[in-house]
Amino acid sequence: GAGVSQSPSNKVTEKGKDVELRCDPISGHTALYWYRQRLGQGLEFLIYFQGNSAPDKSGLPSDRFSAERTGESVSTLTIQRTQQEDSAVYLCASSLESQNYGYTFGSGTRLTVV
Amino acid sequence: LAKTTQPISMDSYEGQEVNITCSHNNIATNDYITWYQQFPSQGPRFIIQGYKTKVTNEVASLFIPADRKSSTLSLPRVSLSDTAVYYCLVGDKNTNAGKSTFGDGTTLTVKP
Numbered sequence: 290g291a292g293v294s295q296s297p298s299n300k301v302t303e304k305g306k307d308v309e310l311r312c313d314p315i316s317g318h319t320a321l322y323w324y325r326q327r328l329g330q331g332l333e334f335l336i337y338f339q340g341n342s343a344p345d346k347s348g349l350p351s352d353r354f355s356a357e358r359t360g361e362s363v364s365t366l367t368i369q370r371t372q373q374e375d376s377a378v379y380l381c382a383s384s385l386e387s388q389n390y391g392y393t394f395g396s397g398t399r400l401t402v403v
Numbered sequence: 404l405a406k407t408t409q410p411i412s413m414d415s416y417e418g419q420e421v422n423i424t425c426s427h428n429n430i431a432t433n434d435y436i437t438w439y440q441q442f443p444s445q446g447p448r449f450i451i452q453g454y455k456t457k458v459t460n461e462v463a464s465l466f467i468p469a470d471r472k473s474s475t476l477s478l479p480r481v482s483l484s485d486t487a488v489y490y491c492l493v494g495d496k497n498t499n500a501g502k503s504t505f506g507d508g509t510t511l512t513v514k515p
Contacts, residue, residue, distance in 0.1 A: 331490065332505035380446045394446025
């Protein structure tokens, strides 16, 4: 596609439920990144994929968070047993391997845990 | 990763030139400097990237002194639509790919 697409754009869930967030990167972009942004704060790195491997998972805040990527395309970020502190905007970005931090971001998924 | 320090907020008026400085005292030899712009309810958007001296594109200029311990994003003749958060990012994709710390950014408010 023309840009990075994320779905859903908004998600309201009850505490304790599992949620799946989806990211469709730009076609041909081998690198894919997930970030979390709490209200009024900067971006917090979660995980990075090069292809479908995850070379850096160090940003995942707990074992309730996991992510997968199918080939060099779609990625899903799963949050199990959601907590209120998980409420945030989850942003996905992709880039060509040759681009040095030239990320293209999606518009994010706004997750609200009630 | 090199830690960056930016002013939390800046105000300007339409038509003025705005300069936002980012400090990165621990920048490494292989690190590049990249700036992003973020509007409310949107993901950040790439503005400009540089390694040293000056880089200019259709949107902005980036000034990097010889010691590379700081950089300045310059926005010429800002308009109301330039009101956004601006992030400075420093790192080398090869050694720290993806693990980028954006910090809290600089909130620029352009007034009429």
